[in-house]
Amino acid sequence: MNRGFFDLDQDTMAIPSFSRIKCSDCPIRHRAVCARCDTDELETLEGMKSYRSYAAGEVILWRGEPLNFVASLVAGVASLSKTMEDGRTQMVGLLLPSDFIGRPGRKLIEFDVTATTDVTLCCFDRKPFEKLVDETPHVAQRLMELALDELDAARDWMLLLGRKSAREKIATFIDMLVRRSQGTEPLANTVIRLPMTRDQIANYLGLTLETVSRQFSALKKEGVVDFTDRRQFEIKDIVALQDATGDDSDGGVLS
Amino acid sequence: MNRGFFDLDQDTMAIPSFSRIKCSDCPIRHRAVCARCDTDELETLEGMKSYRSYAAGEVILWRGEPLNFVASLVAGVASLSKTMEDGRTQMVGLLLPSDFIGRPGRKLIEFDVTATTDVTLCCFDRKPFEKLVDETPHVAQRLMELALDELDAARDWMLLLGRKSAREKIATFIDMLVRRSQGTEPLANTVIRLPMTRDQIANYLGLTLETVSRQFSALKKEGVVDFTDRRQFEIKDIVALQDATGDDSDGGVLS
DNA sequence: GGCCCACTTTGATCTGAATCAACTTTGGAT
DNA sequence: ATCCAAAGTTGATTCAGATCAAAGTGGGCC
Numbered sequence A, B: 001m002n003r004g005f006f007d008l009d010q011d012t013m014a015i016p017s018f019s020r021i022k023c024s025d026c027p028i029r030h031r032a033v034c035a036r037c038d039t040d041e042l043e044t045l046e047g048m049k050s051y052r053s054y055a056a057g058e059v060i061l062w063r064g065e066p067l068n069f070v071a072s073l074v075a076g077v078a079s080l081s082k083t084m085e086d087g088r089t090q091m092v093g094l095l096l097p098s099d100f101i102g103r104p105g106r107k108l109i110e111f112d113v114t115a116t117t118d119v120t121l122c123c124f125d126r127k128p129f130e131k132l133v134d135e136t137p138h139v140a141q142r143l144m145e146l147a148l149d150e151l152d153a154a155r156d157w158m159l160l161l162g163r164k165s166a167r168e169k170i171a172t173f174i175d176m177l178v179r180r181s182q183g184t185e186p187l188a189n190t191v192i193r194l195p196m197t198r199d200q201i202a203n204y205l206g207l208t209l210e211t212v213s214r215q216f217s218a219l220k221k222e223g224v225v226d227f228t229d230r231r232q233f234e235i236k237d238i239v240a241l242q243d244a245t246g247d248d249s250d251g252g253v254l255s
Numbered sequence C: 001g002g003c004c005c006a007c008t009t010t011g012a013t014c015t016g017a018a019t020c021a022a023c024t025t026t027g028g029a030t
Numbered sequence D: 001a002t003c004c005a006a007a008g009t010t011g012a013t014t015c016a017g018a019t020c021a022a023a024g025t026g027g028g029c030c
Helices: A012-020 A041-047 A126-137 A137-163 A166-184 A198-205 A209-221 A238-246 B012-020 B037-050 B124-133 B137-162 B165-182 B199-203 B209-221 B238-244
Strands: A050-055 A058-063 A069-075 A078-083 A089-095 A114-115 A121-123 A192-193 A225-229 A232-235 B050-054 B058-059 B069-075 B078-083 B089-095 B112-115 B120-127 B191-193 B224-227 B232-235
Touching: A041 A121, A058 A137, A069 A126, A069 A166, A078 A198, A078 B137, A089 A198, A114 A209, A114 B137, A121 A126, A126 A137, A137 A166, A137 B078, A137 B137, A166 A192, A166 A198, A166 A209, A198 A209, A198 B137, A209 A225, A209 B165, B037 B120, B037 B124, B037 B232, B069 B124, B078 B199, B112 B124, B120 B124, B124 B137, B137 B165, B165 B191, B165 B199, B165 B209, B165 B238, B209 B224
Parallel strands: none
Antiparallel strands: A050 A121, A058 A114, A069 A121, A078 A089, A078 A114, A192 A232, A225 A232, B050 B120, B058 B112, B069 B120, B078 B089, B078 B112, B191 B232, B224 B232
16 A cells, blocks of 8 residues: 555554564665665664654654664654754754664764654664664665755755745645655645644744745635645645746756 | 965965875865875876866856766865746855765756856766775765765754844854864964855845845944955954854853 | 946835734544 | 634734845956
C-alpha cells in the first residue's frame, strides 16, 4: 500500500510495528542514507538500528544538545527550527520520510528538532555509524547527496523568505505539498492534507498565523483551492495556483 | 603578509600572479577543499589546476549553465543569487576565499554566480576532479564539511530573512563582517571594508537599498559605527552592535 | 581640471503584513 | 451530551519598510 508522506500521522497504530520491519521491506529503503547499500551492508545496518517514536509536538532534540545518535526519518514529518530570545521562531528545515538527522563530525546541533506529526525514526548510535560511513563510500556519497539536496531546498526557501509576498509564500507552500504528495500518490487525486497547524505554517513561511489564515481564505474565495476540513483541501485550479507562486512558469525547461 | 578577506579587490594587480603560485604557498591551502591533501596529492592537483580571474560585476556562471569546471575561490568575494521573473533578486550565498563552487554529481547550477569584487578562482575540470574525489576519501570528506558549513550558514540566514527587523539584519551583517575579518586581521583594528554596494547588501538581506542606507545612517548617528568613506567604516561600540543583532548575547556558551 | 554617471542619502507617502481584539469552530475528555 | 481548550477566522488599527521622488557625492576618464 502506497501511502502519502503526510498520512501516517493519522494512524499512530501503525508506528510500533516498525520495530519488526526488515530493512529490505522498509518504505524508505531506496531514498534514505542506506539507498545504495548492498545486501551485506543492509545486514550490518539491521543489527545496528533501533526505532524510536515521538508523538506530534514532542521535541526530538534541543538545540545545543549532544547528538548521541543519528537517524533516518521513516514516517511522519519533523521540523528544524531556530528561536530568538524574545520568542520569534523560524523553521529552517522540514524533514520528510527518508530525510536524515545528524551530521558526520558534528557533536552538537544548531536548532531544535520537533515532531510535527507523530514520527518514527530509524536510529543508529553515533560512533558505530561514523565508523560505517568511513568504511562505506556509498553511504558517505549518499549522505553528501542528501546534504546537497537540503542546501538546494534551503536556497529556494531563502528566496521565498526574502522576496515573496504572503500570497506567493502560501501558494508556493501548497504547490510544494502537491509536488511532494505526487511522488507517492498516483497523481490522480488532488486532495492534500496539511501536516501542520496555521501557526507552524506561519513559522515555516516567515508570516503570522493570521496572515496565513487570511491567505488561505482568499485562495478559497477565488476558487483556487477548496477546504473540506481545516486540515484537508482540494486543488481546484492548479494553473492559478502555480501562477500565484511567483516562480518561473516553465519548470526550468530550456526554451 | 596577512591580508583581510575583503581587501584584495582594491589591488587587482596582484591577481594575475596567482598563475605562478604553488599549492604549498596558496593562501587558502589549509581551508579549501584541498585542506587535508598530502604532498603527493598536492602534486596531482598542481598539474590539474588553472587560475581564472573575473572583474567585479562579471557573471562567473549563469543559472542553468552546464558546469564544466569546479573551483575554489582564492581571492575576492562572489555571490550566489536567484532572480524572479519580475526582477526581484535574493542572494542565497556569499562566497569567500576557500569556498567551493560546484557539486559532485550535479551538472547544472540553480543560481547565478557573480563576482562581487575582483575574483580569482582555482579551477579544475569537472571529470578529472570527480575521479579525484572518488579516489581520495579526505577530499570527499572535506567537500562534505564545506557543504555542511554552507548549510549551517544558510539556516542562520533563513532566520535573518524570515524574522529579523531591518535594523537587526544590518547589525547582523556588520557583525558578520567583523567576525570574518578577525579571522585574518590580527584582531586589533576595527576598520571594516564593505565588499558590496548598498544595492547588493539589500539583495543579501532581503531589503531595499534605501532601507539599507537609512539603517547605516541610524547606526552612525547613534555612534555605533563611523563611516570614514562609503565603503569603509569603523566599529565604535561593538557591544551595542551585537545587542542590535537580536542574537543570543552569549555566543552559545553553556550557562 | 572638469564633466559624467553610478552610487548614495534623505524626504514624503503608501501599503502589506503585523498587531490587537473578538468571536467561532472543532475535537477530545469527562 | 456537554464542556473546554486549542485552533482557526475575521475585523480594525498600526507601523515598518517599500515605493516614489529629488538631491548630494565622488571616482574615473577625457
